[in-house]
Amino acid sequence: MSTFKDMFRLLMIRLYTQLPGRARNQRGASALEYIVLAAALIIIIGVLATNDTVQTTINTAFTDLFSDASNAGGS
Helix, strand or coil, X not given: CHHHHHHHHHHHHHHHHHHHHHHHXXXXXXXXXXXXXXXXXXXXXXXXXXXXXXXXXXXXXHHHHHHHHHHHHHC
16 A cells, blocks of 8 residues: 555656646647637638628628528518
8 A cells, every 4th residue: 555655646746747847838839829720810811801702602691591591480
């Protein structure tokens, strides 16, 4: 029983001494991933917002969707 406690104690010591450094490194990687994702979304939205064909298609799709919903609710 004593050896189990010693092994558990050593494991906890090792985890507590190594995890903070690893967590800091992971936070930097996560932040970079979010920045890249945000930049990609901004570029995609910007391209889609300036394309007339895409705007017309989206407007038509939403108009049809809401018209279908109104017609289904009125029946």
